Amino acid sequence: MKDKIAYLAPEIPALSATFVTGELLEMETQGFSVLPISVHRPTAPATGREAERLSRVTCYLYEQSWVSLIWSHLKRIATRPVRYIRSLNLLVRDLIRVGPFSRTAAGLCYRWARASHLADILDANRCEHLHTHFAHIPTDLAMYASAMGGVPFSFTAHANDLFERGWLLKEKVRRAAFAATISEFNLRYLISRGAPEASIHVMRCGVNPTLFEARPPKELATPPLLGSIGRMVEKKGFHQLIKACAILKRQGIAFHLEMAGHGPMKEALQQRVLDLGLSAEVTFKGPLAHAEVPGWLAGLDAFVLPCRRDDQGDMDGIPVVLMEAMASGVPVVSTAISGIPELIDEGTTGLLCEPDNEDDLAESLKLLLAHPDLRRSLSQNGRGKVEAEFHQGANTAALARLIRRASFPRPFPPQQKRPIGNPPRYIVVSPVRDEEAYLPATIESIAAQTIAPTEYILVDDGSTDNTPEIIREAAKEYPFIRYVKRSNRGERQVGPGVVEAFYDGYAAIASTAYDFICKMDGDLTVGSTYFETLFNKFHKDPYLGAASGKLFLELEDGRLVEERITDESVLGGVLCLSRSCFEAIGGFTRQVMWDGITFHRCRMEGYRTRSFNTPALQITDHRIMGSSHKSIYHGRLRWGWGQYFMGTHPLYILVAGLYRVIERPFVVGGLLIIAGYFQGWVTRTRQYSHPGFKASLRAWQLERLKMGKRLEVLPEPTGPVPQDGIDQRETADANPPS
Secondary structure (H helix, E strand, O other), rough: OOEEEEEOOOOOHHHHHHHHHHHHHHHOOOOOOEHHHHHHHOOOOOOOOHHHHHHHHHEEHHHHOOHHHHHHHHHOOOOOOHHHHHHHHHHHHHHHHOOOOHHHHHHHHHHHHHHHHHHHHHHHHOOOOEEEEHHHHHHHHHHHHHHHHOOOEEEEEEHHHHHOOOHHHHHHHHHOEEEEEEEEHHHHHHHHHOOHHEEEEEEOOOOOHHHOOOOOOOOOOOEEEEEEEEEOOOHHHHHHHHHHHHHHHHHOOOOOOHHHHHOOOOHHHHHHHHHHHOOHHHEEEOOOOOOHHHHHHOOOOOOEEEEOOOOOOOOOOOOOOHHHHHHOOOEEEEEEEOOOOHHHHHHHOOOOOOOOOOHHHHHHHHHHOOOOHHHHHHHHHHHHHHHHHOHHHHHHHHHHHHHHHOOOOOOOOOOOOOOOOOOOOOEEEEEOOOOOOOHHHHHHHHHOOOOOOOOEEEEEEEOOOOOHHHHHHHHHOOOOOEEEEEEOOOOOOOOHHHHHHHHHHHOOOOOOOEEEEEEEOEEEEEEHHHHHHHHHHHHHOOOOOEEEEEEEOOOOOOOEEEEEOOOOOOOOOEEEEEEEHHHHHOOOOOOHHHHHHHHHHHHHOOOEEEEOOOHHHHHOOOOOOOOOOHHHHHHHHHHHHHHHHHOOOOOHHHHHHHHHHHHOOOOHHHHHHHHHHHHHHOOOOOOOOOOOOHHHHHHHHHOOOOOOOOOOOOOOOOOOOOOOOOOOEEEEEOOOOO
């Protein structure tokens, strides 16, 4: 039986909030049975088969009669008096906060009364969680209904519900199971209003890129066709757009603008077009059905939406239509306001101009129309940005995890969905640069495996020594070895540079039939049964998604010193993931600390990660970890900075740094780790922001310090797992303490 949740929004299904409908439908694919609840019927309903289906099953809250509402309250007083009194107490405290004789107070009283009916709906349909969109009216209803009926609630905050009608924000975040918001900008705003940061998650309001076909580069139409769509209200900046069009016309630049949408300012905008003599250049198309938008966008040469802050302080968050245009391969122009710069990287995925500055807007449009290479670059990068960060499916999956964590705390189902070949099929990708001293031994250790790789792809990342010749000779001897050449970047790249080189190799994979993807450094060696033993671990544990052995540093005197890591951590140097796990986490992130992020993302997706300390899984490192780029001292400083970027808890990094003062380089290494973290904090480095990641990471870290409890629950393997003998060697911890 599917888990039952409810979705509440002002209007379902509404033409102006198709992102709510899309997310609701996507949530059904995540294994939930979803009950849609709308505050009232939409004035402009969305159209289409799915929208019509939703309208038939949606409960419309404000259509209940007052007689039945009074009866609902009487039943609650009789059956749940304690909860009823608790909700009334919340209301009284809220009225004091907003002013008991204010218009907001009157609205709270009305919504408290209606919340009893909402609680009845949740009870009757056995819903175990309620999620709302918008932090104003729907969240008022949700928090009072939750107090009356006991069903946990959460909400997603957008724009108008924060900047113009943002009452009781701190209280709502504290009462909710969790809060989500669509941008880092909104997160900072909520924190400035006193909301606790730990309870808020940045959850992008995304789109489904598959609904918007990325068009190939095209020549400009004659005249070039510009487009803009949205509700015709002050914050969309349409007045400034019309003024910018007048500037372009005066400069003799040919264009035609189509404005789609409706709203209270439409007549004023039409009059402005007449006053400026733009009747031949500007056309008002009226509202478009959502199904018509992709086709309309595909015909545009550029999309423009000059958002601004209106007189009441309201402004857009990150308009979904900008994502839709970018997903369609249309270059976009907008303004640097609110969360829009988180979607549009100036000059890379779009163009940004100053709000309320029609001259700047006209210059941006002029630049775009005059440079075909710029349009082509923005088109390609724009779609890539949407696919990577604003994909509705990925963001809804992250939201689903938060809901399950809040209201359905039970173990994940086993994750291995693909049958594993016999023998297992695996791809090894090795980014290498200037590894002539170590690479021959690495290649020989792979060639000696009892289960040979399907492909072993060596990516030469601009070597200046004999590394390319070593790879070419090995490829002649071993048919599974392939050589990929990258241009010289001038120096060895670590962190995101390694991942970029890895993806060049990943793109070169020829086989479509493989079970595991492995990333391996070019200065490591493993025993001949390494991969056979590792795949046996995957076979025994259906939850295992990423695994490695333990790393041992070879000293000059021949001794092996263990670079210890916790058993749940995996080594980035020889990291092996099941294909299903790799695809579930969206691959490696092109950021510093990519390996640590990978480990925690796997766990968030319901996969176990393990490093095993057995002789067969011993990994020999021929160069001290972190010393391949500049120096070991720089490596420790970089590692501390990367921990800040990843979101590590400050108490955890303090303990980890102090713990490492006893390892090489003694004392200094541990202090540099702490200094690197502090450097990230002082410079306010922007942190990794995958939804729910920071909270999950810190919960795991605090559990390691015996100060908390992790958020994900994974069952341990049910059967006994054979334990191989462990060699006793000198050890020196190279990772945070267990």
